[in-house]
Amino acid sequence: MSAISLSGKELAASLRARAKEAADALTAAGTPPRLAVVVATDDGSSLWYVRSIAKAAAKSGIVCDVVDLGADATVAEIRRALETLSADDTVHGVILQTPLPEGASAADLAGTIDPAKDVDGANPASLGRLAARLPAFAPATAEAVVALLDHHEVPLPGRHVVVVGRSTVVGVPAAHLLLARDATVSVCHSRTADLPGMTRRADVLVVAAGRAGLVTAGHVAPGTVVVDVGTNPAGDGGLVGDVAPEVSEVAGALTPVPGGVGPVTTALLLGHTVAAAAHLTQR
Amino acid sequence: MSAISLSGKELAASLRARAKEAADALTAAGTPPRLAVVVATDDGSSLWYVRSIAKAAAKSGIVCDVVDLGADATVAEIRRALETLSADDTVHGVILQTPLPEGASAADLAGTIDPAKDVDGANPASLGRLAARLPAFAPATAEAVVALLDHHEVPLPGRHVVVVGRSTVVGVPAAHLLLARDATVSVCHSRTADLPGMTRRADVLVVAAGRAGLVTAGHVAPGTVVVDVGTNPAGDGGLVGDVAPEVSEVAGALTPVPGGVGPVTTALLLGHTVAAAAHLTQR
Numbered sequence A, B: 001m002s003a004i005s006l007s008g009k010e011l012a013a014s015l016r017a018r019a020k021e022a023a024d025a026l027t028a029a030g031t032p033p034r035l036a037v038v039v040a041t042d043d044g045s046s047l048w049y050v051r052s053i054a055k056a057a058a059k060s061g062i063v064c065d066v067v068d069l070g071a072d073a074t075v076a077e078i079r080r081a082l083e084t085l086s087a088d089d090t091v092h093g094v095i096l097q098t099p100l101p102e103g104a105s106a107a108d109l110a111g112t113i114d115p116a117k118d119v120d121g122a123n124p125a126s127l128g129r130l131a132a133r134l135p136a137f138a139p140a141t142a143e144a145v146v147a148l149l150d151h152h153e154v155p156l157p158g159r160h161v162v163v164v165g166r167s168t169v170v171g172v173p174a175a176h177l178l179l180a181r182d183a184t185v186s187v188c189h190s191r192t193a194d195l196p197g198m199t200r201r202a203d204v205l206v207v208a209a210g211r212a213g214l215v216t217a218g219h220v221a222p223g224t225v226v227v228d229v230g231t232n233p234a235g236d237g238g239l240v241g242d243v244a245p246e247v248s249e250v251a252g253a254l255t256p257v258p259g260g261v262g263p264v265t266t267a268l269l270l271g272h273t274v275a276a277a278a279h280l281t282q283r
Helices: A009-028 A044-059 A075-087 A106-110 A124-131 A140-151 A171-180 A195-199 A245-249 A261-282 B009-028 B044-059 B075-087 B106-110 B124-131 B140-151 B171-180 B195-199 B245-249 B261-282
Strands: A034-039 A063-068 A093-096 A160-164 A184-188 A204-207 A225-228 B034-039 B063-068 B093-096 B160-164 B184-188 B204-207 B225-228
Touching (some): A009 A140, A034 A075, A075 A106, A140 A171, A140 A225, A140 A261, A160 A171, B009 B044, B009 B261, B034 B044, B044 B063, B140 B171, B140 B261, B160 B171, B171 B204
Parallel strands (some): A034 A063, A160 A204, B160 B184, B204 B225
């Protein structure tokens, strides 16, 4: 039997439509919402992702500036760019794209982003507010995981969610959002002694390890809901997830890659940007 | 067979001795380290804890001011006190004691504490930096859990640590510190569907639920290392933990209450205060 496909396309479309409506109203009122993406890499899949954000923003009536500092940008140059954009009243959302040049810490640099414009929840202050359950922008990918589960009416309270991956951008904030939704949350990672033993105990399995095909059929108990956050470059120029295709024979439901978490993430970034613009123009 | 007792007294004594040495050096150099504890409660066990901090500080050569605003203090009064202390150059550590009057959010108010003086890691910005593995003061109780395990040479990398309790002051930051030490971490709470089923799978069980006797022998697999963070008022005026006494018949090792996590927590607070004083006088 094949798992139910938990597509993100329908949810993403409705989120984008809602963002467009809000963006058009802001533009009509004289404040076109503007998103800035700071890039300091020549990594192909990262640049592909930035282009997809820029295209989606344009379609939703959001101006998107890609500030490309080049792969040889210094930490000081990146910091200065983030400071300038944080201080610029015409900019409402600021994203620092990874990877960064060697020696640059994304979390440290993102501490420079004004929390009111931190639409991808990258500033550690945003992460702390999220952990303390205070209002903050969540990292869009982490929020997309929960939004997609909600959209497909997967219950969370009291259920055991196993997150594979402990990154500051996905695994850890997803764990916070899932705890806030009353799930019991386990976080596994590369040092976990018995990964299949942990993941087989999940009601819901969230895989955000960044390793193609890491999770195989042997990791998944029959009927498990599996969310694949991975976006790894495939040989054919496309994307593959962290979950091997064979898992669909065992899982109860599975998010596709592409077309699952990805489009929801982009749509949430746009939503955060118009929310930031609305908030910033009011203050 | 009875569990090995993982006392915190020896570790606390050595941490206090180290703090006293640093405090005396600072005082000799003209900067007596000073800790301020803001209190807005008449809760007995909270006031008992504040007195124990003040006494321990005095013994370690640290000045401790208890700023008692009374149980009817307003949010604005508490905020003003924290702002004043954050701006006061003679104060190096600021703690906001809980519980707070109804309507006051500890996490929100603690956002007012200068992170450089946030010796109990209560500011959400400190929690976020901890989660992002940037330098920050950790909440002393959470740090005490890991310090006590280290002191008793309980290995953490790759092992499954189950944390019961998801508070911003203990459960969540303990989970971050344990993840940073390469443990696989599960967080359970009042909404967990099958608590004994989760806790029986732990190599190390950390209980920080704030409910006397919550964890019984049926929750613990033979040989488990159990850390009891609970400090609940007992009928006789003493303290009891979250772990029932019978657990010592099953566990491999168990921290006593009192005399386990508690004294290490206080000693770490003093250590943070002298570290903050040393750092603040250098800048």
